[in-house]
Amino acid sequence: MAGTFDGKVVVVTGAGGGIGKEYALYFAKEGAKVVVNDLGSDRHGGGKGAELAGAVVGEIKAAGGDAVANFDSVATREGAEGIMWSALSKYGRIDVLINNAGILRDRTLVNMSDHDWDLIMDVHLKGTYLCTQAAARIFKVQKSGGRIINTTSLAGLLGNFGQCNYAAAKAGIYGFTRVASIELVKMGVTVNAIAPVALTRLTEDIPLLQGVSRDEMGPQLIVPVAAFLASDLAADITGQIVGVQGGRIFIYKMAQSGGVTREPAKGAWKIAEIKEKWDEICKDPEPAF
Ligand SMILES: NC(=O)c1ccc[n+]([C@@H]2O[C@H](COP(=O)([O-])OP(=O)(O)OC[C@H]3O[C@@H](n4cnc5c(N)ncnc54)[C@H](O)[C@@H]3O)[C@@H](O)[C@H]2O)c1
Structure with missing residues (x-):
């Protein structure tokens, strides 16, 4: 039976567990050749090993699919280039x-x-930057377009207690996705990001997901959005940040208020005037129609 991604080569970083593993299993089932990258670290980045990625490749092959394991870290240039080399060489x-x-x-x-x-x-x-750059250079030579799907987070887009490092990195991925989508459009490459919420080893102890079942919030529920963005159906969709929480799909957008303009001829704003106009400055823009 023909698969949606027959003959396509899909690279998934961090595919040894959680959401990435579900991506890898899905794309392989749909006919793609999959590079299953995973450093094999614990959830805090400690340690490394071949077991996680190796087991996913074993599972794909046992089901009749095609995959290769890669154990490099996305966080170094050699690692990012090594991941792409796994795809090119195989x-x-x-x-x-x-x-x-x-x-x-x-x-x-x-x-x-x-x-x-x-x-x-x-x-x-940095891992997102390095892997995207390495892939974009290959897309440029291949001249047949491409798809890049980044991973951001509710914490980075809205904020979350105790995660200033993670939130700053994930918010950075938002800005990075926007710029990469603008720059790579001329190569026919789309760049979007997913902001998932799913039950994995990263989130199993957070209050939001206590008592929630895998059927309701499992990582398999994130897969259709990545599959859609990677497919021909999404050839014209780029620069979007797609939230996926269980069965709900939505778009995150950077919001601007309508604002208030002071005639430049009247000179710069006085701070008392800013105070006076503050509510108006914060108000949502009037609808265009
Ligand atoms: N689970 C959620 O609710 C949630 C929410 C927001 C964002 N995210 C993001 O989704 C992505 C997947 O998370 P998950 O929940 O599936 O976690 P996970 O821990 O199950 O999977 C992440 C995988 O990345 C691998 N990894 C870590 N460092 C690596 C490196 N330097 N190079 C290569 N591989 C490395 C790990 O070994 C692990 O297998 C992450 O980017 C995470 O920040 C997840």
Whole structure:
């Protein structure tokens, strides 16, 4: 039976568990050749190993699919290039990159260490940059378009206690996605981001997901959105940040209020005037029609 992604080469970072593993299993089932990258670390970024990615590749092959494991870290240039090289050396091309690898090092701002800050920035923000750049350079040579799907988070878009490092990195991925989508459009490459909420080892202890079942909030529920964004059906969709929480799909947008303009001829605003106009400055814009 024909699969939706027959012959496509899909690279998924952090595919040894959680959401990434579900992506890898799905794309393989739909006919893609999958690079299953995973450093094999614990959820705080400690340790490494071949078991996680190896087991997912074993599962794909046992089901008759095609996959190769890669154990590099997304957080270094050699790692990012090594991941793409796994795709090129085994399958000769890349069609889809899903930047999904992630860890948590939660601390309040006053207790944050530089190490916890840097590690989160390296894995999430720098990892997304390095892998996207490496893939984009290949897309440029291939001249047949491409799909990049990044992973951001509610914490980065709205804020969350104890996650200033993670939120800053994930908000950075928002800005990065917007710019990459603008720059790569001329190459026929779409760049979107998913902000998931799903029951995985990263989230199993957060209050929001206590008592919730895998059927209601499992990582398998994130897969259709990535599959849609990676498919031909989404060729004209780029620069979007798609929230997925269980069965709910929605779009995150950066909001601007309508604002108030002071005639430049009247000189700069006085602070008392800003105070007086504050409610009006904050008001939503009037609808255009
Ligand atoms: N689960 C959620 O509710 C949720 C919410 C918001 C965002 N996210 C994001 O979704 C993504 C997937 O998270 P998950 O919940 O499936 O977590 P997970 O821990 O199950 O999976 C993340 C995987 O990334 C791998 N990894 C970590 N560092 C790596 C590195 N340097 N190089 C390569 N692989 C590395 C880990 O070994 C792990 O298998 C992450 O980016 C996370 O921040 C998840």
